[in-house]
Amino acid sequence: MNTANRLAPYMFMAPAAVIMGLCLLYPLGYMIYGSFLDWNPSQSIGEADFVGFKNYINLFFDPAFRESLGVTLTFAVSVVIAELVIGVGLALLLDRNIRGMSLLRTLFILPMMIAPVVVGLMWRYMYHPTVGTFNRFLKSIGLEGVDWLGQNALLSVIIADIWQWTPFIFILSLAALQSLPRSALEAARIDGATNWQQIVYIKIPLMMPVLIVTALLRLIDAFKVLEVILVMTEGGPGLSTEIVALRISRTATEFRELGTAAAMSNYLLILLLLLTVAMFAFTRFQDARAARLARQVQEEG
Amino acid sequence: MAEIRLEKLVKRYGSVEVLHGIELEMADNEFTVLVGPSGCGKSTTLRMIAGLESVSSGEIYVDGRPISHLDPKDRGLAMVFQDYALYPHMDVAGNISFALRLQKRPKPEIQAKVKEVAEVVGLTDFLHRKPAALSGGQRQRVAMARALAKDSGIFLFDEPLSNLDAKLRGQMRAELAVMRQTVQKNMIYVTHDQIEAMTLADRIVVMHGGYIQQQGSPEELFKRPANKFVAGFLGSPPMNFLEAELVRDADRTFVQGASFKLEVPEDKAATLAATTRQVIVGIRPSDLNFSADAEDQVALDLKVRVSEYIGAQSVLLCACGQDDVTVELKSETPIALGETLRFAVRPEGIHLFDRSTERAL
Ligand SMILES: Nc1ncnc2c1ncn2[C@@H]1O[C@H](COP(=O)(O)OP(=O)(O)OP(=O)(O)O)[C@@H](O)[C@H]1O
Numbered sequence: 158m159n160t161a162n163r164l165a166p167y168m169f170m171a172p173a174a175v176i177m178g179l180c181l182l183y184p185l186g187y188m189i190y191g192s193f194l195d196w197n198p199s200q201s202i203g204e205a206d207f208v209g210f211k212n213y214i215n216l217f218f219d220p221a222f223r224e225s226l227g228v229t230l231t232f233a234v235s236v237v238i239a240e241l242v243i244g245v246g247l248a249l250l251l252d253r254n255i256r257g258m259s260l261l262r263t264l265f266i267l268p269m270m271i272a273p274v275v276v277g278l279m280w281r282y283m284y285h286p287t288v289g290t291f292n293r294f295l296k297s298i299g300l301e302g303v304d305w306l307g308q309n310a311l312l313s314v315i316i317a318d319i320w321q322w323t324p325f326i327f328i329l330s331l332a333a334l335q336s337l338p339r340s341a342l343e344a345a346r347i348d349g350a351t352n353w354q355q356i357v358y359i360k361i362p363l364m365m366p367v368l369i370v371t372a373l374l375r376l377i378d379a380f381k382v383l384e385v386i387l388v389m390t391e392g393g394p395g396l397s398t399e400i401v402a403l404r405i406s407r408t409a410t411e412f413r414e415l416g417t418a419a420a421m422s423n424y425l426l427i428l429l430l431l432l433t434v435a436m437f438a439f440t441r442f443q444d445a446r447a448a449r450l451a452r453q454v455q456e457e458g
Numbered sequence: 459m460a461e462i463r464l465e466k467l468v469k470r471y472g473s474v475e476v477l478h479g480i481e482l483e484m485a486d487n488e489f490t491v492l493v494g495p496s497g498c499g500k501s502t503t504l505r506m507i508a509g510l511e512s513v514s515s516g517e518i519y520v521d522g523r524p525i526s527h528l529d530p531k532d533r534g535l536a537m538v539f540q541d542y543a544l545y546p547h548m549d550v551a552g553n554i555s556f557a558l559r560l561q562k563r564p565k566p567e568i569q570a571k572v573k574e575v576a577e578v579v580g581l582t583d584f585l586h587r588k589p590a591a592l593s594g595g596q597r598q599r600v601a602m603a604r605a606l607a608k609d610s611g612i613f614l615f616d617e618p619l620s621n622l623d624a625k626l627r628g629q630m631r632a633e634l635a636v637m638r639q640t641v642q643k644n645m646i647y648v649t650h651d652q653i654e655a656m657t658l659a660d661r662i663v664v665m666h667g668g669y670i671q672q673q674g675s676p677e678e679l680f681k682r683p684a685n686k687f688v689a690g691f692l693g694s695p696p697m698n699f700l701e702a703e704l705v706r707d708a709d710r711t712f713v714q715g716a717s718f719k720l721e722v723p724e725d726k727a728a729t730l731a732a733t734t735r736q737v738i739v740g741i742r743p744s745d746l747n748f749s750a751d752a753e754d755q756v757a758l759d760l761k762v763r764v765s766e767y768i769g770a771q772s773v774l775l776c777a778c779g780q781d782d783v784t785v786e787l788k789s790e791t792p793i794a795l796g797e798t799l800r801f802a803v804r805p806e807g808i809h810l811f812d813r814s815t816e817r818a819l
């Protein structure tokens with residue numbers, strides 16, 4: 158009776174756990190196993206030759222993959238920094254009770270709700286060298302058109318991503334701002350802090366925990382973007398916008414090297430895992446510190 | 459170091475007026491306590507002085523200079539908040555020195571100042587703690603130290619002790635009273651605790667419903683309340699109120715209720731208008747003395763219902779006919795529940811209020 162009772166919760170959870178395990182772990186294991194094979198899409202996984210770490214080693218020295226990794230890093234780091242600056246800036250500006258502000262806030266988060274493929278198409282048309290919105294506008298005021306998706310492809314892609322994902326940081330920062338202790342800000346005003354000093358010395362430091370987690374989330378996401386870039390540039394011109402996710406898909410479909418593609422995915426996975434662990438470590442660190450402070454108070458009675 | 463004057467101060471939130479023309483003058487180095495029930499507008503008044511709330515109409519003068527258009531930082535005041543409002547990410551020293559650092563004072567000066575005020579409030583050992591690692595009382599001290607460090611002439615407190623437990627509150631109150639002796643500042647202190655008000659204030663301002671009911675020294679307000687509200691608000695246990703009629707008999711004046719008839723002292727009777735009849739008699743619990751052989755016209759006969767023992771004193775809840783009356787009494791007085799006892803009323807303890815206007819007569 159007693160043991161049955163103790164086991165009951167696990168029994169109820171078992172079906173869900175099994176399904177989760179199958180859905181998550183099976184594909185993951187499949188991919189990891191695949192990354193050790195020299196595997197052509199026409200072969201079944203059993204027919205492929207086992208090559209050990211050859212795929213990983215080849216990739217490590219492959220200049221194309223390295224470039225792709227470089228593009229991904231540049232892309233991810235620049236979008237996250239730009240989005241943080243703009244998103245937090247907007248939140249600081251719009252954190253006030255003026256009429257119409259709620260409408261404005263709603264408008265600001267619209268880009269986030271649009272499907273990535275649509276965003277890609279939209280920006281591709283706007284960037285079009287002759288009939289695109291930007292160049293038509295530039296020409297109408299007498300300026301040279303810009304070769305958006307040619308010479309400046311990476312920048313253009315970064316701009317599109319900033320447009321789509323700044324709202325994410327904006328709403329999270331706004332929520333963080335609005336939950337700041339009101340009276341601490343009032344105390345700062347009385348202590349003589351200007352608006353700018355309140356932002357620098359009080360608001361930003363107090364928002365920091367939220368900002369760090371938000372930035373890590375965005376970074377993880379930015380490493381995985383695919384659709385927008387696929388639609389806008391297909392990685393070109395050359396390899397200039399070929400992020401890792403795109404290279405993986407091309408390696409698997411165009412170059413027909415499933416093993417290499419799987420190895421690439423694993424590199425990306427390791428990178429993302431590191432970021433995720435960093436994020437968890439950060440939140441755990443925060444919790445531990447709060448707990449330690451609380452204990453310190455208690456011990457003194 | 460400043461004289462503050464509020465002139466016809468009005469606060470409106472939308473169409474709701476919560477302060478109706480507050481007129482108040484606070485002399486240099488005066489400790490003013492704003493006291494009143496919840497929602498009467500104490501905090502709003504204080505926050506308007508601080509510049510945290512806009513002034514709807516009227517004006518605030520400091521040393522004759524209008525300040526209602528100034529930012530809080532330009533008003534030269536320090537404030538202690540009810541929830542302390544410490545900067546959670548700064549340690550105690552950082553909290554105390556924030557204002558000085560913003561003013562870009564030289565480092566050695568800041569350090570000396572932090573050390574000095576930390577000593578005043580007894581925080582020297584905690585300078586490198588974050589607020590989260592401090593107890594409520596310690597946080598309170600940090601808030602106080604932060605305000606002291608600013609060296610401003612005006613000190614505002616919004617219920618600074620209300621988040622502390624009873625014992626700590628008493629202790630901090632005593633410390634405040636000591637600090638008050640040495641710190642020469644103009645202090646405005648908001649509380650709804652009348653004991654804090656009575657012990658700390660040079661001048662008490664009793665507020666109710668957005669109006670000032672009365673202001674003056676604690677003694678003045680206690681002895682000569684301007685109306686029934688003030689009389690009932692100050693003093694613990696609160697004043698007893700009994701409805702009665704004025705009866706004039708030859709050259710003596712009485713107040714007669716359902717089950718009592720008390721003589722009004724002559725000097726008081728002389729000031730009463732001949733037309734007043736309906737009154738409320740107010741008697742503080744401490745103005746009733748157990749005295750079995752007192753004469754009829756100076757005594758109340760009370761039936762003891764409940765006795766609350768609170769140490770040296772006991773509080774008796776009694777019935778006087780249909781009315782409730784509380785009495786304060788030395789605990790050793792032998793009394794039994796259900797007994798009817800006679801209590802003499804001290805003649806100067808009889809307060810009379812007009813029944814319709816509730817003003818003191
Ligand atoms: N932002 C606001 N909008 C509308 N009404 C408000 C606002 N702030 C305060 N009030 C009203 O103003 C009145 C006075 O509030 P205030 O905070 O000054 O009361 P208080 O005397 O400090 O009370 P307490 O002892 O509970 O702190 C209250 O009736 C309150 O409802």
Ligand SMILES: [Mg+2]
Pocket residue numbers: 500501502
């Ligand atoms: Mg208040």
